Amino acid sequence: MLTIKNLHASIEGNPILKGINLEVKAGEVHAIMGPNGSGKSTLASVLAGREEYEITEGEVLFKNKDLLDLAPEDRAREGVFLAFQYPVEIPGVSTTNFLRTAVNQVREYRGQEPLDAVKFLSVMKEKMKLVEIDQKLLSRSLNEGFSGGEKKRNEIFQMAMLEPTLSILDETDSGLDIDALRIVSNGVNKLKSAETATIVVTHYQRLLEYIVPDFVHVLYNGRIVKSGTKELALELEEKGYDWIKEEANAASV
Amino acid sequence: MSKDNQILEEFTSKEYEHGWSVNYEADEAPIGLNEDIIKWISAKKEEPQWLLDWRLKAFRHWQEMTEPEWANVTYPKIDLQALRYYSAPKQAKKPKSLDEIDPELLQIYERLGISLNEQKRLQGIAVDAVLDSVSVGTTFKETLSKLGIIFCSFSEAVQEHPELVKKYLGSVVPMTDNYYAALNSAVFSDGSFCYIPSGVRCPMELSTYFRINAANTGQFERTLIVAEDDSYVSYLEGCTAPQRDENQLHAAVVEIYAAKNAEVKYSTVQNWFPGDKEGKGGIYNFVTKRGICAGDNSKISWTQVETGSAVTWKYPSCILKGDNSVGEFYSVAVTNNYQQADTGTKMIHIGKNTKSRIVSKGISAGKSQNSYRGQVQVMKRATNARNFSQCDSLLMGDKCGAHTFPYIDIQNSTAMVEHEATTSKIGEDQLFYCNQRGISTEDAVALIVNGYAKEVLNQLPMEFAVEAQKLLALTLEGSVG
Numbered sequence A: 001m002l003t004i005k006n007l008h009a010s011i012e013g014n015p016i017l018k019g020i021n022l023e024v025k026a027g028e029v030h031a032i033m034g035p036n037g038s039g040k041s042t043l044a045s046v047l048a049g050r051e052e053y054e055i056t057e058g059e060v061l062f063k064n065k066d067l068l069d070l071a072p073e074d075r076a077r078e079g080v081f082l083a084f085q086y087p088v089e090i091p092g093v094s095t096t097n098f099l100r101t102a103v104n105q106v107r108e109y110r111g112q113e114p115l116d117a118v119k120f121l122s123v124m125k126e127k128m129k130l131v132e133i134d135q136k137l138l139s140r141s142l143n144e145g146f147s148g149g150e151k152k153r154n155e156i157f158q159m160a161m162l163e164p165t166l167s168i169l170d171e172t173d174s175g176l177d178i179d180a181l182r183i184v185s186n187g188v189n190k191l192k193s194a195e196t197a198t199i200v201v202t203h204y205q206r207l208l209e210y211i212v213p214d215f216v217h218v219l220y221n222g223r224i225v226k227s228g229t230k231e232l233a234l235e236l237e238e239k240g241y242d243w244i245k246e247e248a249n250a251a252s253v
Numbered sequence B: 001m002s003k004d005n006q007i008l009e010e011f012t013s014k015e016y017e018h019g020w021s022v023n024y025e026a027d028e029a030p031i032g033l034n035e036d037i038i039k040w041i042s043a044k045k046e047e048p049q050w051l052l053d054w055r056l057k058a059f060r061h062w063q064e065m066t067e068p069e070w071a072n073v074t075y076p077k078i079d080l081q082a083l084r085y086y087s088a089p090k091q092a093k094k095p096k097s098l099d100e101i102d103p104e105l106l107q108i109y110e111r112l113g114i115s116l117n118e119q120k121r122l123q124g125i126a127v128d129a130v131l132d133s134v135s136v137g138t139t140f141k142e143t144l145s146k147l148g149i150i151f152c153s154f155s156e157a158v159q160e161h162p163e164l165v166k167k168y169l170g171s172v173v174p175m176t177d178n179y180y181a182a183l184n185s186a187v188f189s190d191g192s193f194c195y196i197p198s199g200v201r202c203p204m205e206l207s208t209y210f211r212i213n214a215a216n217t218g219q220f221e222r223t224l225i226v227a228e229d230d231s232y233v234s235y236l237e238g239c240t241a242p243q244r245d246e247n248q249l250h251a252a253v254v255e256i257y258a259a260k261n262a263e264v265k266y267s268t269v270q271n272w273f274p275g276d277k278e279g280k281g282g283i284y285n286f287v288t289k290r291g292i293c294a295g296d297n298s299k300i301s302w303t304q305v306e307t308g309s310a311v312t313w314k315y316p317s318c319i320l321k322g323d324n325s326v327g328e329f330y331s332v333a334v335t336n337n338y339q340q341a342d343t344g345t346k347m348i349h350i351g352k353n354t355k356s357r358i359v360s361k362g363i364s365a366g367k368s369q370n371s372y373r374g375q376v377q378v379m380k381r382a383t384n385a386r387n388f389s390q391c392d393s394l395l396m397g398d399k400c401g402a403h404t405f406p407y408i409d410i411q412n413s414t415a416m417v418e419h420e421a422t423t424s425k426i427g428e429d430q431l432f433y434c435n436q437r438g439i440s441t442e443d444a445v446a447l448i449v450n451g452y453a454k455e456v457l458n459q460l461p462m463e464f465a466v467e468a469q470k471l472l473a474l475t476l477e478g479s480v481g
Helices: A040-048 A074-078 A095-109 A117-130 A148-160 A178-191 A206-210 A232-240 A241-251 B003-011 B035-044 B049-064 B105-112 B143-146 B156-161 B160-169 B180-186 B428-436 B441-452 B463-476
Strands: A002-011 A016-026 A029-033 A053-062 A080-083 A090-094 A166-170 A197-201 A213-222 A222-229 B026-027 B087-089 B126-132 B135-139 B150-153 B191-196 B204-211 B224-228 B232-240 B249-252 B251-257 B265-270 B283-295 B299-306 B311-314 B318-319 B327-334 B340-349 B355-364 B371-376 B385-394 B402-409 B415-424
Touching: A002 A040, A016 A040, A016 A053, A016 A222, A029 A040, A029 A095, A029 A232, A029 B035, A029 B355, A040 A074, A040 A080, A040 A166, A040 A197, A074 A095, A074 B428, A080 A148, A080 B249, A090 B428, A090 B441, A095 A117, A095 A148, A095 B441, A117 A148, A117 A178, A166 A178, A166 B318, A178 A206, A213 A241, A222 A232, A232 A241, B035 B049, B035 B180, B049 B180, B126 B180, B135 B327, B143 B150, B150 B156, B156 B160, B156 B224, B160 B191, B160 B224, B180 B251, B191 B204, B191 B232, B224 B232, B224 B265, B232 B428, B251 B265, B251 B299, B251 B318, B251 B428, B265 B283, B265 B463, B283 B299, B283 B327, B299 B311, B299 B463, B318 B327, B318 B355, B327 B340, B327 B371, B327 B463, B340 B355, B355 B371, B355 B402, B355 B441, B371 B385, B385 B402, B385 B441, B428 B441, B441 B463
Parallel strands: A029 A197, A029 A213, A080 A166, A166 A197, B126 B204, B191 B224, B204 B232, B224 B251, B232 B265, B249 B283, B251 B283, B265 B299, B283 B311, B283 B318, B299 B327, B311 B340, B318 B340, B327 B355, B340 B371, B355 B385, B371 B402, B385 B415
Antiparallel strands: A002 A016, A002 A053, A213 A222, B026 B087, B126 B135, B150 B191
């Protein structure tokens, strides 16, 4: 589904990603871990098409299309979803109104009929259960005055509504208490299918107890320096990142 | 220029939609301005002597006045002698009913999406359509007259209800009030008149649609709304003009009188031609709008969505004379390209326990300048006066300007006056977030701007709110940054 080949990206001339290679197949869950500043969030942003990053080398194929060639909105319409680490606030625009615009633009791109208000509401009601989100919250201005947990739940709710094929969760666990973490993870798990894939970007192993990855990759200094199964995450939890850094630094000498 | 600015720029360079004009035979006054022209207009309208005298008095006063220069706008001096002060579509005779109106004129309004044909009208809105200098037709007159409501063109009111016109004309905006109000008093040609008798709640929205069609013509209309004790009316005003290279002048006067317990809601969606992308052409909109809450517990609420005009100079105001009276001003002013707007309000607290609320949302894009100018005045006698003002500015791109000029004058120590102001930019983060959900940048801007202006748009009647939302998006199309 997603193939990343030798991806290099920089911001304001500073290289952040220095040759990422990754293959994600339908049905898989990949976890990207790594110390602060290793490039995890950059990778998520580059895949979603944030414009301040410059791609200097490499390619990304998504469903056999050149992903880097697509505008951010078209990537979303093709099925790439990014759950933001810091979801933005849009005053005066309710989540409902926002999502209706989004869902119908995505549907139009996919050649589907737009959902009318009634239909949209019934779809919404069904998806609301997934993340145990309250309708009152959805009629408030998007993310304005939401708690950290509410924002993250809202992200997963949007993911449910947009039905992406590739979901990228950028530090979705940050700022969540244990209950919220459970609810959010349950939502993600229920949305998984044999046709979809998930990339979980996280610092901590904690989230991976709930969203169990098939593969774990460690990103350090702009490269994937180690890949393994979920056991690797446990090892990292226990030993920290220093040994990885040492290994990587030794290898690059 | 950042990518963000580039997108904004593209988004705000959308063309004006109503820029067409229609050729019809017109009955016109000679170009220029002098006492003879005023007499010509008055005679044309078969006015009584007192009104001609009133006009001439205003004209003589105007001649002593100089054009105000304190507003934060710049434009070349207007040659008032080069304008035509009266232009009316030529009709064989005065139409007695809508059926007799020239179909070509009706078509002009059909093109604007305003049907004067009563059957086809949206339910619940009565329309008075003003083309250039005269009213071409008013709908739903009969329904309204059963309730004693008078809704007609100003000229008709002069003929049919001279006592009311004489009593209230100039009572809120005196002919000597300011340069453009004096000019309007001298040469006004038509407009709408509305009278709601005691105890009557007007069952439908009353609406006037103004259109300037003829070239080199100033439009000077006059609106007078009188709401007697315990009455209610909601009034809408819409404006468009063709696209022309020369600037055209629009200098209207609106007066509202609210008696005891009366409530008047006045909403405007102003979409005069703003000039092209280079700043050529467009309407100069120098308007005086004022309401008086004359009776106790009365209320006047102004809501305006200002998207058009090359230069706007407009301060819908409330004189809160009656005890416990309430004045409100809700405004969204959008400027793009080279537009300039200096707009705001005055709230003058005279009675006890009077309250006013000001919510102003400015949106500037392109190379435009957008100023809020507001005055809150609390007089000696106005114990427990309350005011809340909120002035927000939203900037799109880095070549536009937003300015706020609040004036506060308090003469009573029990007054409570609050002022809040914010300035924000449409953020790259917000746009990217929308894009990531599959929303195009253009729609994202529309969404964000409408969200920003929501508090004001919510004050508009439903049909108008939808139109205003579309208009906001349209005005800003091509301007994201």
